[in-house]
Amino acid sequence: MLTLLFWNLNHRPIAEHIINLAVLHEVDILILAERAEQSIPAGELLEQLNLHSSTLYHFPFSNCQKITLFCRFPREFIQAIYERDRLTIRRIMLPAQLELLLVATHLPSRLHTDQDSQRGGFYELSREIREAEERVNHSNTILIGDLNANPFDSGTVSATGLHATMTKTVAQRGTRTVEQRQYPFFYNPMWSQMGDESPGPSGTYYYDKSGDVCYFWNMFDQVMLRPTLLDRFPQEGVKVLTGCGSVNFLDSKGRPNTKIASDHLPVLLKLHV
Numbered sequence: 001m002l003t004l005l006f007w008n009l010n011h012r013p014i015a016e017h018i019i020n021l022a023v024l025h026e027v028d029i030l031i032l033a034e035r036a037e038q039s040i041p042a043g044e045l046l047e048q049l050n051l052h053s054s055t056l057y058h059f060p061f062s063n064c065q066k067i068t069l070f071c072r073f074p075r076e077f078i079q080a081i082y083e084r085d086r087l088t089i090r091r092i093m094l095p096a097q098l099e100l101l102l103v104a105t106h107l108p109s110r111l112h113t114d115q116d117s118q119r120g121g122f123y124e125l126s127r128e129i130r131e132a133e134e135r136v137n138h139s140n141t142i143l144i145g146d147l148n149a150n151p152f153d154s155g156t157v158s159a160t161g162l163h164a165t166m167t168k169t170v171a172q173r174g175t176r177t178v179e180q181r182q183y184p185f186f187y188n189p190m191w192s193q194m195g196d197e198s199p200g201p202s203g204t205y206y207y208d209k210s211g212d213v214c215y216f217w218n219m220f221d222q223v224m225l226r227p228t229l230l231d232r233f234p235q236e237g238v239k240v241l242t243g244c245g246s247v248n249f250l251d252s253k254g255r256p257n258t259k260i261a262s263d264h265l266p267v268l269l270k271l272h273v
Contacts, residue, residue, distance in 0.1 A: 002097075002273045006031040007266035008106065008146045008221060013039035014261050015048060020244045022070075023052050025268055029078070029092075030057075030070040033106040033146050042068060064088040066106040067145070078102070082132050087125065089132045097273045098232070101136055103129055105145040118148070122155030126162055130184070143186060143224040144269060150219050151191050159183040164224050166191035171227045186224040189238045194219050200240045204265040206255040223269045232272040241266045 005027040007018065011034050018040075022030050030049075035042070042059060049057040049070060060075040062068070063083045071078050073094060082089040086107060092100040107121055133139045147156065155161040159178040164186040165171050171187035194217070195202050203217035223238050242265060243249045249265060251257040256265055 002029070002094075002100075002271045003027050004029045004031065004102075004142070004144060004269040004271075005266055006033070006104070006144045006146075006221060006223075006269075008033040008262060008264035009035050009040070010258065010262040010264060011036040011039060012258070012262050015040045015045050017244055017247065017249075017261055018045065019048050019052055020247070021241065021266060022049060022057075024244055026055075027268075028072045029102070031104045031144060032068040032070075033066055035068045046070060060090075062088055064104075067104050069104065081135060082128060087128065089128070091136055094273070098140060099136070099138060100229075100273065101132060101138070101141040103132070103141060103143040103145075105143070105147070107146065107148045109148050113148075119155050119158075119161070122149070122158070122161035126160065138228070139184065139226045140228050141186075141226040142229070142269070142271070144222070144267070146221050146264065148220050150215065151188050151194070151222065156188070156222075162186050162224065164188035168227075168230050171225075172230060174227055185227060187227060187230060187233075188222065188224050189233070190219050190222045190224075193238065193240055198240075199236075201242055201250065201254065201265060204240055204256075204267065205263060221264055221267045223267060225271075229271065234270060234272065237270045239268045241268055 009032055046059045055072045057070050057072055058075050060069055060078050066086045067088050077093050079091045081091050087105045090102040092102055149155050156164050163183045168187055171185040175182040175184050203219045204221040205218045208216055249261040256263050
């Protein structure tokens with residue numbers, strides 16, 4: 001079982017929570033967004049992870065400024081094949097296990113990006129993923145990160161965007177033809193994590209604004225899988241975490257507690273490899 005944890009830290013000095021989550025869930029790949037070096041130095045976090053973990057963590061080199069990775073296997077098994085400021089695409093080649101393509105990203109906030117620019121960003125991300133898949137000659141792809149969009153937004157569901165569907169049955173079609181061009185599907189399990197009937201909180205990020213349309217709870221932090229990985233994705237393979245041990249990441253109203261942790265909740269993914 002391969003375990004991944006993503007968390008947008010909102011520049012908060014919460015290294016203790018990160019370490020506790022990594023150790024408790026035996027996280028193999030730790031993916032952090034908005035880690036401020038002054039509040040959580042990478043070297044110190046690596047040292048503390050290795051002090052508390054029974055398995056040695058490594059800090060692979062990266063040119064990506066918005067994403068920080070730590071992994072419980074040597075750096076040569078998680079090679080960067082494409083990176084830019086907000087994106088790192090990694091080829092995971094663990095001995096005697098299925099080769100994977102990890103796409104970790106933190107897309108621009110919709111507070112600072114207009115709708116057209118955000119849609120264009122999803123188009124570019126989709127293109128970059130497809131090009132990386134062609135380069136490694138497989139589509140065993142995991143997309144994880146803060147997309148600053150909901151599962152139902154146009155950039156996530158459109159064919160020219162991520163083309164992410166809510167059901168495995170549809171995703172297993174593999175591709176869909178639009179205007180005589182084929183577009184590959186992603187399966188997005190985060191749909192089932194939304195609202196009052198979800199197994200956990202109603203989203204990963206809460207935002208109350210005075211505008212005409214307000215969703216309040218948003219599922220900005222997401223996991224998506226290509227159809228080739230669906231038979232390796234367990235029934236409860238993704239989970240939005242609300243705490244660790246006796247520490248609750250939610251306040252008295254059930255919203256992310258920024259005094260204790262971050263304004264985003266962490267997302268845990270498990271996959272049979």
